Amino acid sequence: MGFLTWISDLFGKLADSGRQSPPLLIDRTVTAPSRAPSPAQGGATPRPRDPAVEARIVQQRIHRGFAAALPVEDRFGLSGRTMEIDRLVRAMLSERKHVVVYGARGSGKTSLIRVFGELADEVGQVVLYESISGAIDFSDIFRPFLSALPGADRDTPVGRAVAGLRDRTFTARDLAGALVEVRTATVLVIDEFDRVEDARVKEEVAALMKLLSDMHARLTICVVGIATSVTDLVAGHPSLRRHMAGVAVGPIAQDELVTLIENCTRKSGLTIEPDVAALLAQGAYGSPYHARLFGLNAALAANRRGSNRIEPGDVDAGFATALTDWAEVSGQAYGLFNHLLRDPAARAPLLQIAEAATLTVVDGGTGPVVPQPVVDALSPALQQAAPGRYVFQDSLAPQFLAIMAANGARANRFVGQ
Numbered sequence: 001m002g003f004l005t006w007i008s009d010l011f012g013k014l015a016d017s018g019r020q021s022p023p024l025l026i027d028r029t030v031t032a033p034s035r036a037p038s039p040a041q042g043g044a045t046p047r048p049r050d051p052a053v054e055a056r057i058v059q060q061r062i063h064r065g066f067a068a069a070l071p072v073e074d075r076f077g078l079s080g081r082t083m084e085i086d087r088l089v090r091a092m093l094s095e096r097k098h099v100v101v102y103g104a105r106g107s108g109k110t111s112l113i114r115v116f117g118e119l120a121d122e123v124g125q126v127v128l129y130e131s132i133s134g135a136i137d138f139s140d141i142f143r144p145f146l147s148a149l150p151g152a153d154r155d156t157p158v159g160r161a162v163a164g165l166r167d168r169t170f171t172a173r174d175l176a177g178a179l180v181e182v183r184t185a186t187v188l189v190i191d192e193f194d195r196v197e198d199a200r201v202k203e204e205v206a207a208l209m210k211l212l213s214d215m216h217a218r219l220t221i222c223v224v225g226i227a228t229s230v231t232d233l234v235a236g237h238p239s240l241r242r243h244m245a246g247v248a249v250g251p252i253a254q255d256e257l258v259t260l261i262e263n264c265t266r267k268s269g270l271t272i273e274p275d276v277a278a279l280l281a282q283g284a285y286g287s288p289y290h291a292r293l294f295g296l297n298a299a300l301a302a303n304r305r306g307s308n309r310i311e312p313g314d315v316d317a318g319f320a321t322a323l324t325d326w327a328e329v330s331g332q333a334y335g336l337f338n339h340l341l342r343d344p345a346a347r348a349p350l351l352q353i354a355e356a357a358t359l360t361v362v363d364g365g366t367g368p369v370v371p372q373p374v375v376d377a378l379s380p381a382l383q384q385a386a387p388g389r390y391v392f393q394d395s396l397a398p399q400f401l402a403i404m405a406a407n408g409a410r411a412n413r414f415v416g417q
């Protein structure tokens with residue numbers, strides 16, 4: 001679906017929901033009873049709600065407030081990404097470069113690109129978005145964009161060029177010949193690019209970028225993926241570097257994460273003190289996904305206690321539930337971490353690895369060098385890109401390792417062992 005359609009769809013939905021109810025769910029619960037006429041005013045006595053239904057409503061409100069699994073939908077939901085948005089705007093709108101947006105899983109790449117799309121749309125730039133799924137070849141990646149290109153639906157040079165590609169496989173050169181006919185400034189965003197495993201497909205995408213730049217096309221490409229895909233892409237095409245910009249989606253500053261958690265808590269109808277929000281933010285190590293996930297689980301723990309205030313004990317319970325859920329889907333890594341943590345001497349180096357992986361993986365920096373036997377013992381869950389530079393196979397894992405290492409023996413209790 002085109003970004004323009006997607007954004008107007010989204011705004012339509014937001015406007016509709018805004019008309020029917022106040023934007024914050026907390027407002028709805030607060031204001032609803034006061035609107036109902038009291039028995040003294042002739043209204044019927046309000047029937048008390050079923051507690052089970054009430055509890056479900058509150059839980060839904062908490063899930064919506066923290067929205068841990070969904071990309072941010074508009075600029076108001078985006079924390080701490082001013083520099084990244086500036087870089088994207090400069091590279092794509094001013095310098096007309098191709099861009100690689102890269103970062104760990106859950107770091108906020110899709111959120112960033114969606115908000116960029118919204119901003120670009122406002123200045124008349126066409127941004128078309130597709131997310132890759134499954135094994136896919138070069139033509140499959142670009143075919144969905146063809147009919148959405150500006151002018152493709154009419155008898156125009158681009159319309160005729162695109163018609164010639166629709167029902168066949170095509171090469172980078174064929175496609176560049178058609179895309180150069182696009183007269184409106186356009187960006188094609190390809191999300192989840194790391195799903196492309198075939199080196200020849202990556203090579204074709206790089207060749208397409210180079211051809212478009214050499215032809216002074218009005219259309220540029222933005223690929224979005226986890227860290228390793230950038231190096232892969234540029235490796236075979238050193239001259240492509242001149243036409244490309246990389247935008248790293250790194251960790252978010254601690255104070256921005258605290259604000260994010262406070263906002264999510266408020267939307268959920270709960271309260272939290274800044275120092276308690278800071279505990280959750282610390283465990284997230286710069287990751288907005290983990291901040292929302294831990295916050296969600298802490299809020300649900302508070303709710304189970306019948307309280308609408310998140311306390312330090314709820315934070316602990318939130319970490320524990322999130323860890324248990326993660327262990328269920330990432331059993332191998334969990335098993336390895338747990339095994340190593342039986343040796344108390346391993347705790348400090350494991351914590352260092354977790355910190356190095358979360359805080360330096362994107363900018364290419366290095367962290368403390370950890371004894372080799374500890375690194376080896378974490379294989380295959382961990383790869384050492386260079387001494388002091390550690391990359392987890394599951395990029396969501398380091399925060400859970402940190403929780404386990406920080407809690408030591410308590411980690412065992414978390415998962416009922």
Ligand SMILES: Nc1ncnc2c1ncn2[C@@H]1O[C@H](COP(=O)(O)OP(=O)(O)OP(=O)(O)O)[C@@H](O)[C@H]1O
Binds near residue numbers: 067104108111288
């Ligand atoms: N800047 C941000 N401010 C607030 N929340 C954010 C931000 N970036 C991401 N999030 C939240 O973090 C979670 C993951 O975000 P998103 O899906 O954009 O990450 P991603 O890097 O695209 O993940 P993946 O690698 O799985 O595709 C979502 O819940 C999203 O709402």
Ligand SMILES: [Mg+2]
Binds near residue numbers: 191192
């Ligand atoms: Mg994504």
